[in-house]
Amino acid sequence: MTTILLGPQRFTITVDKTLRSLGLEGPIAVINSGWEEREGEDDELGSYLQGRAVNLRLYHRLVDSLSKDRDFARAALRFRDRHDELRAFYGIRLQGAVETVGAVAHRTSVESIGPVAQAAAIETVRDVDRWYGGQLEQLYDEIATESAEHSEVIGWHRAEVATSLDECAAVVIPGGDVRSLMRTLRLFDVRIPADTPVIAWSAGAMVLTEQVVLFHDFASQGMSASEVYDRGLGRVRGVVALPHARRRLHLSDTSRMSLLARRFPDQRLLLLDDGAVVRLDDDGPDLPVGSRTIEADGTVSVVEAA
Amino acid sequence: MSPRLRLAVNRLREHPIDGPTIDRFIDRHGSPIIEGERATFLFRGDVDEVWLRHRVVGLPDPMALERIGDSDLWVVTTVLPEGSRVEYQIEIRKGESYERFNDPLNSRLAHSPMGSSSVCAAIGYRVPEWVSPDPEARPGELVEEVVRSKALRRDQPVQIYLPARYNRVQRYPLLVVHDGPDYLAYTSMKTVLDNLIHRLDVDPLIVVFVPPGDRLKEYPNHAPHARFIARELVPLVNERLPLIDTPEARSLMGSSFGGVASLSTAVRYPGFFGSLMLQSASLVSTDIGFDHGGGPAFDPVVKFVNSYREKPVRVVDRIFMTCGVYEPLITPNRSMVPVLRHTGTKVHYTESRDGHNWENWRDGLGEGLSWLFPGPQKFVYE
Numbered sequence: 001m002t003t004i005l006l007g008p009q010r011f012t013i014t015v016d017k018t019l020r021s022l023g024l025e026g027p028i029a030v031i032n033s034g035w036e037e038r039e040g041e042d043d044e045l046g047s048y049l050q051g052r053a054v055n056l057r058l059y060h061r062l063v064d065s066l067s068k069d070r071d072f073a074r075a076a077l078r079f080r081d082r083h084d085e086l087r088a089f090y091g092i093r094l095q096g097a098v099e100t101v102g103a104v105a106h107r108t109s110v111e112s113i114g115p116v117a118q119a120a121a122i123e124t125v126r127d128v129d130r131w132y133g134g135q136l137e138q139l140y141d142e143i144a145t146e147s148a149e150h151s152e153v154i155g156w157h158r159a160e161v162a163t164s165l166d167e168c169a170a171v172v173i174p175g176g177d178v179r180s181l182m183r184t185l186r187l188f189d190v191r192i193p194a195d196t197p198v199i200a201w202s203a204g205a206m207v208l209t210e211q212v213v214l215f216h217d218f219a220s221q222g223m224s225a226s227e228v229y230d231r232g233l234g235r236v237r238g239v240v241a242l243p244h245a246r247r248r249l250h251l252s253d254t255s256r257m258s259l260l261a262r263r264f265p266d267q268r269l270l271l272l273d274d275g276a277v278v279r280l281d282d283d284g285p286d287l288p289v290g291s292r293t294i295e296a297d298g299t300v301s302v303v304e305a306a
Numbered sequence: 307m308s309p310r311l312r313l314a315v316n317r318l319r320e321h322p323i324d325g326p327t328i329d330r331f332i333d334r335h336g337s338p339i340i341e342g343e344r345a346t347f348l349f350r351g352d353v354d355e356v357w358l359r360h361r362v363v364g365l366p367d368p369m370a371l372e373r374i375g376d377s378d379l380w381v382v383t384t385v386l387p388e389g390s391r392v393e394y395q396i397e398i399r400k401g402e403s404y405e406r407f408n409d410p411l412n413s414r415l416a417h418s419p420m421g422s423s424s425v426c427a428a429i430g431y432r433v434p435e436w437v438s439p440d441p442e443a444r445p446g447e448l449v450e451e452v453v454r455s456k457a458l459r460r461d462q463p464v465q466i467y468l469p470a471r472y473n474r475v476q477r478y479p480l481l482v483v484h485d486g487p488d489y490l491a492y493t494s495m496k497t498v499l500d501n502l503i504h505r506l507d508v509d510p511l512i513v514v515f516v517p518p519g520d521r522l523k524e525y526p527n528h529a530p531h532a533r534f535i536a537r538e539l540v541p542l543v544n545e546r547l548p549l550i551d552t553p554e555a556r557s558l559m560g561s562s563f564g565g566v567a568s569l570s571t572a573v574r575y576p577g578f579f580g581s582l583m584l585q586s587a588s589l590v591s592t593d594i595g596f597d598h599g600g601g602p603a604f605d606p607v608v609k610f611v612n613s614y615r616e617k618p619v620r621v622v623d624r625i626f627m628t629c630g631v632y633e634p635l636i637t638p639n640r641s642m643v644p645v646l647r648h649t650g651t652k653v654h655y656t657e658s659r660d661g662h663n664w665e666n667w668r669d670g671l672g673e674g675l676s677w678l679f680p681g682p683q684k685f686v687y688e
Contacts, residue, residue, distance in 0.1 A: 175688045219681075243687045
C-alpha cells in the first residue's frame with residue numbers, strides 16, 4: 001500500500017513530480033469534493049496530472065442525490081442539525097477541559113501533585129474527545145447510514161464511483177473543505193483498493209488518517225482548542241495529519257503543542273508544510289526520514305535514520 | 307533633536323518664508339503632516355484666527371493654529387499616538403465672521419448622517435483591507451421588505467442581507483442591525499459582509515438592517531421598539547427565511563443610541579437573543595443624582611442604565627463591546643464591562659484609538675462579527 005502525503009500545493013507544486021516518480025500508466029482518479037461547487041474547475045490540477053485525471057465528481061453527486069432523493073435529503077438535514085448541536089456541546093466541554101489543563105499546569109506544585117493532576121486533566125480532555133466520537137458514531141448509525149443504504153440514487157452513484165476507482169492507476173485527493181470531503185467519501189462509500197497508490201495533501205491528507213483533527217491557532221475569531229471532527233478513512237494509521245502547520249499552529253507554544261500531542265498518545269502528529277513529501281509504503285506508524293512531528297514535550301522533531 | 311528629526315514645520319521656520327516657499331512646502335508635505343507620533347495641521351489664508359475642531363477627549367477643542375511670522379500659513383502640532391484616527395474640521399474667524407469647513411489641504415474625508423469631516427490618520431493606522439470590494443468575493447444580495455408593525459403602529463421598511471450562495475436548504479444565524487441604512491452607507495457593511503464571509507472569517511448569516519423611526523424616542527429603552535424587534539420582526543424573518551431558530555444564533559447590534567436599543571431590547575426579552583454587538587454604546591449613567599450632562603435626549607438612557615446597573619442580570623450569553631478612546635463615552639463603556647461580566651455574560655471588550663464615528667465602527671466590524679459568528683476557517687485546508 002503506497003500513500004504519499006504532500007505539503008500544500010498552492011505555492012510549491014510537487015504533485016507532478018511525485019506522480020511521475022510512481023511510474024504508473026493509466027487514468028488518475030481525482031477526489032476534489034472539498035472544492036465544493038468549484039469541483040469542476042480542475043483544469044490546472046489536470047495539467048499536473050499529465051492530462052490523465054478522471055474527476056469522480058463526488059460533490060456533484062452529493063447535490064444530485066439531495067435533489068433526487070427526498071428521504072435522503074430529509075435525513076441529511078436531520079443529521080446536519082444534530083451534528084451541529086453535538087459539535088456545539090462538544091466545543092463547550094472541550095474548551096472547559098482544555099482551559100483546566102492550562103490552569104493545572106500553571107499552579108505551583110510543591111508536593112509533586114502537579115504532574116498527577118495534569119495527567120488527569122489531560123485524560124479528561126481525551127474523555128471529552130471519546131464522548132464526542134461515540135456520540136457521532138451513534139448519530140451515523142441512527143440517521144445517516146440507513147438513509148444512504150436505501151437510496152437508489154446513491155446506490156447508482158456508488159456503483160459508478162467504485163467502477164471508476166477500479167479502472168484508475170492512482171488516486172489524487174487535494175485539499176479544500178474537509179467537511180464536504182469527508183461527507184462525500186462516506187456517502188459514496190469510497191473504498192480505495194489497497195494496491196492503488198494515493199497522493200493527497202491538505203484536507204485530502206487529513207481524511208486518509210484515522211482521526212480528522214481540526215486546528216487553527218490564528219483564526220480571526222481568536223485561538224480555540226483543536227478538535228476532533230470525524231473518523232477518517234484509516235488508510236494511514238497512527239498519524240494525525242497537520243497541514244499548513246507553520247501557518248495554523250502556534251508551534252513555539254510548547255505547552256499548547258504538548259497538550260495536542262498528549263491528547264493523542266497513540267498517534268504521531270505529522271506536520272505537512274510546503275514542500276513536505278511523506279511516503280508511506282505500508283499501513284504502519286513508521287514515518288520516513290525527514291518527517292517532522294510534534295513530540296509529547298511540545299517540541300518539533302525530525303525523524304532521523306535509525 | 308538632530309536636524310533630520312526636527313519637524314518639517316520647524317525647519318520651514320528657519321528660513322525667510324514667502325508665497326512660493328509655502329506653495330512648495332505644502333506640495334511636498336500636504337496636510338496634516340505625520341512625523342512619528344506628531345501631527346502638524348496647516349491652513350493657508352488671509353484670516354484673523356484659525357482653530358482645529360475635533361472631539362478628541364484629552365486634547366483642547368478648539369485648538370488654535372498659530373500664524374508663521376506674517377505669512378498666511380497657520381500651523382499647529384499635536385501629539386497623535388500610533389494607530390490613531392481623528393476626524394476634524396477647520397474653523398476660521400475673519401472680522402466678526404466665523405466659518406467651519408473641511409480641511410482644504412486634505413482630500414481624505416469621512417462621511418456620516420451629519421455630513422463629512424476631514425480625516426487625519428496617524429502612523430500605524432490602516433483601513434482594513436476587507437473594507438474595499440474584493441473582486442473574488444461573491445456578493446450577497448440586499449432585499450427590501452416592509453414589515454407591518456402593530457407595536458410601532460407603522461409600516462417599517464427593512465433591508466435583508468442574504469449571503470452569497472444563499473440556499474434555502476442551509477440554515478443561517480440572524481443579526482439585526484439598528485441604524486441599518488447608516489451602517490450600509492457609512493461602514494460599507496454589505497461589502498464588509500461579502501468580504502468577511504468570502505475570507506471564511508465570518509459564517510454566512512442573514513442580516514436585517516432596520517432604520518430608526520423617531521430615533522431619540524425609540525432607541526433608548528422603548529417598549530414598542532423592543533416588541534417590534536423581538537415579537538414581530540424576528541418571528542416574521544424566521545417564518546420566511548431558513549434561520550437557526552435558537553437564541554445562540556440570534557444577535558442584535560448597534561452603535562451609540564443603537565447600542566442602547568440593542569441592550570434594552572435584550573433586557574426586555576431576556577434569553578431570546580444569544581449575543582450583542584455594542585459599538586460606542588451610549589451607556590451613560592450616574593452614581594448619585596441625575597445630573598448626567600447629556601441633555602434631555604439622554605434622560606431615558608440614564609434612567610435605563612442606572613436601573614440596569616442597580617440590578618444587573620444576564621440577558622444574553624455573549625457581548626462584543628467596542629469604544630474609541632477619544633470619545634466621551636469611553637468611561638461609561640469601560641465601567642459597564644465589569645457590570646456585565648459580573649452577571650456571567652462573556653464580554654469581549656476592545657478599544658480603538660478613534661472617536662465616535664462611523665469609520666471607527668466600520669473598522670471594528672471584522673473583529674466583532676468574526677467573534678460573534680466565527681467562520682469556517684477551521685474546516686478549510688487548501
